[in-house]
Amino acid sequence: MDLQERVVAGLRANGVDGEPTTLEPMLGGHSGLTYKIALGEQWFVVKAVPPGQRAIGRHDMLRQARIMAALAGTDVPVPRIRATDAVEPGWFAMELVAGESLEPVLDDPALEPVLAAARMLRAAEILPRLHGVPLDRLPVDGDPLSPADELARWSCTMGAVPPELVPGAARLEALLRGAVPEAVAPVLVHGDYRLGNILSVGTEPAALIDWEIWSPGDPRVELGWFLVFADGANFPGVGREVPGLPDADELVARYAGDGPVPRDLTWFDALGRFKMAAIMGHNLRRHREGRHHDPDQEKLPATIQRLIETGTDRLG
Template identity: 70%
Template sequence: MTLEHRVRERLSAESGAELTGFERLPGGHSGLTYRAVTTDGTYVVKAVPEGREAIGRHDMLRQARIMRALAPTEVPVPRIVVEDDSEPAWFAMEFVSGESLEPVLDDPAVAPEIAAARMRRAAEVLPRLHAVALGTVPGIEAALTPADELARWARTLGAVPPELVTGGDRLLELLGNRIPEPLAPTLVHGDYRLGNIIAAGTEPVALIDWEIWSAGDPRVELGWFLVFADGTNFPEVGRTVPGLPSAAELVDHYRTGGPALPELTWFDALGRLKMAAIMGHNLRRHREGRHHDPDQEKLPATIDRLIETGTALLAG
């Protein structure tokens, strides 16, 4: 039975809704994403790719589980409608109207004043996620420390040919020389940025793409978010958006008068290493012919900038 037929049957059984349209949406490297139009409204369906095991990023029901757990909290997430654990597993969630665009990277370009407002609001919403009691989250694994995070990304960087990430070994060394002590672990999204937040105007209405949620140090998430606050981090592949809030301002919006967050510079540098490693990995796959995409040839300048600025943050 095709996925479309399975979705049709379950939605009909659950709500009596008749499926009138079913189309695949672009993207979806970790899972397949579809728009399901019914007589009762529109839903988004995420499914495990055919032939893939439902583990890690491909575990669709793990994503549904965290969104169900967050439904009664102040973290904005789509409402889960149906889950189906027969292989390949899938779930359906409500379709949330709005835009999910990374101002410094995505097209179409976002007006600077809207981009700035969205970034400030995202910084204010993030503490809601980090305030969720871990005991209320089913199936959560042991928290990763900053040392764990660094080891993980050292492995990713190590899988990239050194000539594609020039200076990465030096940045890795500097990070390893001063690993911060962990803070109390929190729930983390893993890829918190405007590209994964649906906004209605300037208001965040849904945090999406929960492939890599976990427990961890909240500063790791904040450091990653800050990488996208400055378009100069992405030469040739991004744009500079005038008027975006500075990293310091975003941290202030996140803290809202709370205690200082120690050693944030280290986490800012770690975020840059992570992005450089990801881009180096993507460039390697392209050049090896595993995922042909000529746009990947624009990445070297950004990789260099991320490594250079990350190194400067720690070497200074």
């Protein structure tokens, strides 16, 4: 039975009726295969493990389905899971949520600046909902990641990149290692929380998607990553500066609300920049080695350098 037949059978077994459309690939995903399909008037998004890949890490589709299913009924907006199938290659189907997921400083089409600013502020206000979900009601399958664990994780990625592609990364890593903050109580961390992974209708988040690397961990890791995308100047050559976007202080204030501002955020801001530089360096290396040919990767060196330099400045 091919994937189309399996998906239709799985949805029908879960009470979905109607004539199916053809399973249609969706562009933009980086982990697993993503499709859309309709049965009757109902549309669904299907994420499947690529043939020949093991269902681990980013390709563990059912792990993504489990966390979204567990968040159903909370005030964290997620798509509704409608069917799962653990038979290899595994897949799950979720309801298609209407909305835009655009990163203002990176994605096309460009968002109108006032709307971009409002969405970013709203995302900062929504993030505490995620961090407030009790871990004991979630399918936690590993130990919490401390700030030191997160640094080790992205140091491993950076270490696989030739040093000439990430000049200055070793110094930034040394500065981060020399000032690792003490961990706070772990919370649910999405791992890639930003507007590019939030489906928005107007200014309101309708669904948080792409749960490939969720974990229990330090909430400041998430906040530091989110702040990287608040300034288009971080992405010369690949992004744009958007006038009127809230700065880091505004976003942190919205996140904190009436509570205290999280401490040691300068370190987590620098970690977010190190992480992004490592990811971009990895992508550039794969392109230059011919493993994933994409000429757009040649635009990355200026951004990698800017991220490393500004991260170093924050800690230097």
